[in-house]
Amino acid sequence: GAGVSQSPSNKVTEKGKDVELRCDPISGHTALYWYRQRLGQGLEFLIYFQGNSAPDKSGLPSDRFSAERTGESVSTLTIQRTQQEDSAVYLCASSLLRDYEQYFGPGTRLTVT
């Protein structure tokens, strides 16, 4: 595709519910990344995929967070039993290869009430 796309653009959920966020990377990009941005702050790294394997999950904040990727395509980030502190914008990025320039999607704004 022309760029990285993410869905939904906005998600409001009740505390305790599970949510699933989707990322479609640029076609041909083997590396995919998830980041979180809390209001007024910089970006925090969550997880990195090379193909469909995740060699670096060091940024996942708790075991309520998980992610998977199908081949070199779509990725989903799942947050179980959401908490209010999970409210943030979740950004996905992709790059041709690891260490190459990363391109970001528009993000999903998650609000946990």
Add this chain to the structure above:
Amino acid sequence: GIQVEQSPPDLILQEGANSTLRCNFSDSVNNLQWFHQNPWGQLINLFYIPSGTKQNGRLSATTVATERYSLLYISSSQTTDSGVYFCAVERYGNKLVFGAGTILRVKS
């Protein structure tokens, strides 16, 4: 882990003025990117510049890798330049680490 510091944290400019934003990092890197986050939250790639100098229109950037800093120059600023400018670095096989950003406001 690697530390990234950006300065200034806030900057207010009159339209037409020039500015320089700085990014210092604490270790050698193989990837350095500058981004502009617009008021709608979209991160726009400005430069991929682990070393050297690049120019794109009114914007240019220079990275001096041996001295561990990068500069972003904005000339003849416009109101559409407003937003947050992030520097992000990656150290060989590790994650992209972002600075805290510079908030730029350009007044007409």
